Amino acid sequence: MPAISFQSVSKTYPAARNQPGPGLKALDSVSFDIQPGEFFGLLGPNGAGKTTLISILAGLSRASSGRVLVHGSDVVGDYAQARRKLGIVPQELVFDPFFTVREALRIQSGYFGIQNNGAWIDELLENLGLADKAHANMRQLSGGMKRRVLVAQALVHRPQVIVLDEPTAGVDVELRQTLWQFVARLNREGSTVLLTTHYLEEAEALCSRIAMLKQGRVVALAPTSELLSAASSNVLRFKIDSELPMHLARQARITGRIVQFPAQDAHDIERYLAAVREAGLVAQDVEIRKADLEDVFLEAMKEKDVKQPMATDLAGAAK
Amino acid sequence: MTGWQTLFYKEVLRFWKVGFQTVGAPILTAVLYMLIFGHVLQGNALVYGKVSYTAFLVPGLVMMSVLQNSFANSSSSLIQSKIMGSLVFVLLTPLSHWDWFWAYVGSSVVRGLMVGLGVFAVTAFFGQPGFVAPLWIVVFAVLGSAMLGALGVIAGLWAEKFDQMATFQNFIIMPMTFLSGVFYSIHSLPPFWQEVSHLNPFFYMIDGFRYGFFGVSDVSPWLSLGLVLAAFLAISAVAVNLLRTGYKIRH
Numbered sequence: 001m002p003a004i005s006f007q008s009v010s011k012t013y014p015a016a017r018n019q020p021g022p023g024l025k026a027l028d029s030v031s032f033d034i035q036p037g038e039f040f041g042l043l044g045p046n047g048a049g050k051t052t053l054i055s056i057l058a059g060l061s062r063a064s065s066g067r068v069l070v071h072g073s074d075v076v077g078d079y080a081q082a083r084r085k086l087g088i089v090p091q092e093l094v095f096d097p098f099f100t101v102r103e104a105l106r107i108q109s110g111y112f113g114i115q116n117n118g119a120w121i122d123e124l125l126e127n128l129g130l131a132d133k134a135h136a137n138m139r140q141l142s143g144g145m146k147r148r149v150l151v152a153q154a155l156v157h158r159p160q161v162i163v164l165d166e167p168t169a170g171v172d173v174e175l176r177q178t179l180w181q182f183v184a185r186l187n188r189e190g191s192t193v194l195l196t197t198h199y200l201e202e203a204e205a206l207c208s209r210i211a212m213l214k215q216g217r218v219v220a221l222a223p224t225s226e227l228l229s230a231a232s233s234n235v236l237r238f239k240i241d242s243e244l245p246m247h248l249a250r251q252a253r254i255t256g257r258i259v260q261f262p263a264q265d266a267h268d269i270e271r272y273l274a275a276v277r278e279a280g281l282v283a284q285d286v287e288i289r290k291a292d293l294e295d296v297f298l299e300a301m302k303e304k305d306v307k308q309p310m311a312t313d314l315a316g317a318a319k
Numbered sequence: 320m321t322g323w324q325t326l327f328y329k330e331v332l333r334f335w336k337v338g339f340q341t342v343g344a345p346i347l348t349a350v351l352y353m354l355i356f357g358h359v360l361q362g363n364a365l366v367y368g369k370v371s372y373t374a375f376l377v378p379g380l381v382m383m384s385v386l387q388n389s390f391a392n393s394s395s396s397l398i399q400s401k402i403m404g405s406l407v408f409v410l411l412t413p414l415s416h417w418d419w420f421w422a423y424v425g426s427s428v429v430r431g432l433m434v435g436l437g438v439f440a441v442t443a444f445f446g447q448p449g450f451v452a453p454l455w456i457v458v459f460a461v462l463g464s465a466m467l468g469a470l471g472v473i474a475g476l477w478a479e480k481f482d483q484m485a486t487f488q489n490f491i492i493m494p495m496t497f498l499s500g501v502f503y504s505i506h507s508l509p510p511f512w513q514e515v516s517h518l519n520p521f522f523y524m525i526d527g528f529r530y531g532f533f534g535v536s537d538v539s540p541w542l543s544l545g546l547v548l549a550a551f552l553a554i555s556a557v558a559v560n561l562l563r564t565g566y567k568i569r570h
Contacts, residue, residue: 060410061570080413088411094404098333104408110325111412153408 001072002033003161003192004057009066011052026052028216029066034194036160039187041207041224042196043297048213050196051091054165058088070161084112087159089151091166095138101125101149102134105156112157124152127182144175151179161192168199180206204293212300220300227296235291236261236269238283245279253298262295263288323418326409330426334392341430345388346437349380353442356502366504367535373446377439378529379501382463384438386521389431389464390471390492393423397475398484406568416562420472420555427468428461435460448532455540456531459547463524466551472558476566495521505537520550
């Protein structure tokens with residue numbers, strides 16, 4: 001039985017009152033399974049529908065059609081069972097200002113009917129670097145510390161499935177390290193992890209399998225290693241001081257002075273360098289590297305263009 | 320503790336942690352009403368022909384405080400946690416709509432009764448109302464606070480901004496409590512306004528509550544009980560249904 005099963009999940013937001021039309025389709029028949037024990041990555045640009053999909057899984061939002069099962073429990077029909085199995089770290093940095101860290105964790109345990117959870121709460125505090133903040137009021141914590149408490153709150157009931165919705169957005173290196181060590185340990189001990197992130201190197205390092213969403217549809221779904229090997233095998237990378245001619249710029253990924261071209265073989269590399277020379281430019285710090293997940297991601301987003309007129313508006317609707 | 324008991328406990332802890340504002344302030348307000356109205360109107364005609372005005376005023380002020388604070392508890396907790404986003408911690412749990420309902424209404428009853436007891440303890444110095452039928456006092460205090468707690472759940476779910484909540488409180492709850500006979504017996508009103516008062520469910524709560532103290536009331540306590548119970552059940556049905564469908568909290 002899959003840990004999470006998305007079955008033809010669609011979500012349409014009704015049109016705004018002053019904008020007649022069919023509304024926004026945030027998710028369009030999304031179907032895939034996540035197996036128990038997997039560390040699964042869900043990637044996509046802003047507005048692709050990632051958060052909408054997680055909201056439906058969490059019961060914060062209802063699908064327009066289709067269904068979602070968590071270890072066989074329907075998130076609508078059998079919500080109590082489904083939510084006991086799920087630990088969700090929300091994307092927004094929210095907190096209850098009335099309580100201390102320990103009170104917040106004890107209360108969260110209580111919602112799940114768990115009493116005497118002190119030993120596990122201590123372990124969570126210790127592993128997330130919160131031990132010395134246990135008696136601090138939530139209001140007094142820095143953003144990073146609040147984020148750690150959000151993770152601890154999601155784990156108080158020892159969920160089988162852990163969902164992290166962009167947990168490292170805007171947090172420092174230390175927390176990222178602490179968080180990934182702990183989540184990787186829970187994953188080794190049998191928890192399933194579903195991660196959405198904008199940091200593709202994190203997804204590449206942690207996730208054994210990845211789904212990419214674009215405009216509410218799955219455009220790639222495969223083991224990470226397969227996605228990487230299916231991509232252009234190499235990337236030609238160099239720096240230039242002037243602008244590339246348009247016909248070359250169209251094929252490249254440009255970040256400031258850094259230019260990167262996808263290259264299958266030596267012939268491609270020679271061709272690109274010759275074209276740069278012909279344009280009267282000088283390529284500096286030339287190197288050839290293996291393609292990474294970012295290259296795969298950009299290719300997936302470029303190739304399978306989904307025709308949908310209101311797609312650009314989806315970002316707002318998915319919030 | 321089970322899930323709903325934890326939510327109930329959390330809601331009690333929430334108002335208790337800011338007790339000066341949630342319990343102390345309404346008691347002080349009631350004392351001020353007592354000082355001013357009691358001073359101005361003491362010595363006027365006896366109410367029901369035998370009760371001094373200050374003694375008559377005590378149960379009215381107690382019940383008004385109970386009702387207003389029960390409403391404030393559930394409504395302000397819901398709108399605050401909606402706006403802060405911390406409602407998500409409850410939304411992600413297996414708690415059912417009935418769990419939510421009893422936790423929010425139960426904690427509102429606790430706050431209402433705490434404020435009511437405090438107001439009684441302080442205002443009773445000004446005039447002793449007596450305890451003719453204590454059971455009626457308890458029944459109307461609990462039922463009234465539960466009804467306003469349920470109404471607070473509806474308002475807390477419906478309101479999206481603090482000013483919408485203020486509208487609900489200032490244009491519905493305040494006039495209905497002030498015009499329900501807190502400060503006067505409706506028999507002192509012209510016939511037309513007596514009829515209007517009979518349409519106000521808050522009137523029956525205060526009238527029935529007062530019966531417990533004096534054994535005298537404007538209408539039969541049994542009629543008041545029936546009407547208040549019916550209003551409580553109707554309001555609760557709406558509140559539970561909104562919680563079941565996730566009105567404005569699950570999209």
